Amino acid sequence: MATGFSFELKATDGKARTGVISTPRGDIRTPAFMPVGTAATVKAMLPESVRATGADILLGNTYHLMLRPTAERIDRLGGLHKFMNWERPILTDSGGFQVMSLSGLRKLTEKGVTFKSHVDGSRHEITPERSMEIQRLLGSDIVMCFDECTPFPATEEQALESMRLSMRWAQRSRDAFGDRPGHALFGIQQGSTFREQREESAEALKSIGFDGYAVGGLAVGEGQEMMFDVLDYAPDMLPVEKPRYLMGVGKPDDIVGAVKRGIDMMDCVLPSRSGRTGQVFTRRGVLNIKNARHQDDPRPLDEECSCPACRNYSRAYLHHTFRAKEIIQSMLLTWHNLHYYQDLMQGMRDAIAAGTFAQWEADFHAKRAEGDI
Numbered sequence: 409m410a411t412g413f414s415f416e417l418k419a420t421d422g423k424a425r426t427g428v429i430s431t432p433r434g435d436i437r438t439p440a441f442m443p444v445g446t447a448a449t450v451k452a453m454l455p456e457s458v459r460a461t462g463a464d465i466l467l468g469n470t471y472h473l474m475l476r477p478t479a480e481r482i483d484r485l486g487g488l489h490k491f492m493n494w495e496r497p498i499l500t501d502s503g504g505f506q507v508m509s510l511s512g513l514r515k516l517t518e519k520g521v522t523f524k525s526h527v528d529g530s531r532h533e534i535t536p537e538r539s540m541e542i543q544r545l546l547g548s549d550i551v552m553c554f555d556e557c558t559p560f561p562a563t564e565e566q567a568l569e570s571m572r573l574s575m576r577w578a579q580r581s582r583d584a585f586g587d588r589p590g591h592a593l594f595g596i597q598q599g600s601t602f603r604e605q606r607e608e609s610a611e612a613l614k615s616i617g618f619d620g621y622a623v624g625g626l627a628v629g630e631g632q633e634m635m636f637d638v639l640d641y642a643p644d645m646l647p648v649e650k651p652r653y654l655m656g657v658g659k660p661d662d663i664v665g666a667v668k669r670g671i672d673m674m675d676c677v678l679p680s681r682s683g684r685t686g687q688v689f690t691r692r693g694v695l696n697i698k699n700a701r702h703q704d705d706p707r708p709l710d711e712e713c714s715c716p717a718c719r720n721y722s723r724a725y726l727h728h729t730f731r732a733k734e735i736i737q738s739m740l741l742t743w744h745n746l747h748y749y750q751d752l753m754q755g756m757r758d759a760i761a762a763g764t765f766a767q768w769e770a771d772f773h774a775k776r777a778e779g780d781i
């Protein structure tokens with residue numbers, strides 16, 4: 409690991425692991441869920457509220473911040489931590505995924521990607537070298553290699569060509585990142601759903617050498633079954649002593665299945681984004697607060713949850729504020745969903761440490777089957 413970074417495995421239970429990533433800005437308890445703060449804010453949340461949910465690290469996005477307010481402006485203002493008032497660790501994605509999913513008029517070459525900003529239509533270029541520069545200007549603690557997230561589905565040839573491009577970009581990312589004590593660089597495995605390609609990608613990344621390794625190219629429409637099929641072998645190809653990050657995942661049962669298969673870190677917009685649409689995650693499954701059945705219900709969202717929404721408000725109130733389009737609705741449902749996700753992670757960390765993960769997983773699924781939420 410880079411100087412100032414270390415990953416200590418505390419316990420394992422089957423393939424599931426729990427540990428701590430120590431960084432100069434604080435420790436990250438694993439398995440960890442990272443709330444997404446795309447445009448330098450976790451939407452509808454103050455940073456201290458994000459911390460209160462139990463988050464040790466949050467995620468930023470190179471693509472969004474390079475367009476607005478620009479990485480140079482954030483650097484001039486003291487870096488992303490100061491800018492957004494979050495002094496704990498920040499991981500930033502490298503921009504390739506967002507460019508391909510958000511921008512227009514894209515042109516991908518060996519050098520990198522040119523594209524038209526979705527904000528104001530201006531033209532931009534992002535390369536491995538530029539991505540490393542942007543993430544350095546932002547001051548992020550964990551930097552992601554510039555990669556191409558192979559679209560799904562892909563033929564074996566398409567996936568192979570895409571993965572090999574990402575491996576060449578991984579080398580260029582490593583060379584451009586240089587030696588930055590206190591900052592980590594993570595490689596991203598590609599290879600779609602093809603085992604031999606996942607192996608080739610893992611070998612290429614290990615020969616370059618990274619502080620952590622992400623499983624990329626999943627949660628791109630392949631579905632949970634196929635994602636788990638890949639996760640049944642792909643994490644094992646990565647160095648056992650380094651953190652493993654599954655990008656863009658996921659629903660609660662995706663997260664449990666990924667931790668069961670050896671994943672240490674995940675991120676997803678689902679708890680925050682869906683909270684704003686009324687979708688609520690509970691220990692008994694998912695409900696949508698806008699449904700009329702909640703309008704007279706005095707109960708909290710989740711009897712076992714200690715978040716401000718569950719401690720102080722009824723479903724009836726949350727239904728009302730949703731219908732009335734009151735701002736507090738986004739605040740309370742986002743807070744609850746992020747708090748639920750962090751409780752899920754804490755439950756798994758405790759179960760792995762106690763050697764009771766199988767029982768914890770059985771209880772997790774049994775409660776959701778009971779319904780009556």
Ligand SMILES: CN(C)CCSCc1cc(N)cc2c(=O)[nH]c(N)nc12
Pocket residue numbers: 444467501502503504505552555556557558596623624625626627628655656657675676677
């Ligand atoms: C807010 N988050 C969705 C952004 C961070 S995770 C984005 C993201 C999601 C998925 N599913 C795959 C990939 C991938 O293969 N490569 C990169 N760089 N990012 C990815």
